[in-house]
Amino acid sequence: xxxxxxxxxxxxxxxxxxxxxxxxxxxxxxxxxxxxxxxxxxxxxxxxxxxx
Numbered sequence: 320x321x322x323x324x325x326x327x328x329x330x331x332x333x334x335x336x337x338x339x340x341x342x343x344x345x346x347x348x349x350x351x352x353x354x355x356x357x358x359x360x361x362x363x364x365x366x367x368x369x370x371x
Contacts, residue, residue, distance in 0.1 A: 325352060329367035345370035
């Protein structure tokens with residue numbers, strides 16, 4: 320996956336209105352992204368998802 324894919328995922332997660340659901344989605348997606356790309360910046364992804 321590329322940066323544009325991660326950004327698209329974060330944009331969609333940020334659209335989730337329920338804060339708890341948004342946080343859970345961000346955690347789940349970040350876990351998988353990091354599994355496939357060990358240099359994946361989880362904190363930056365959470366910020367882009369507006370989840371923490």
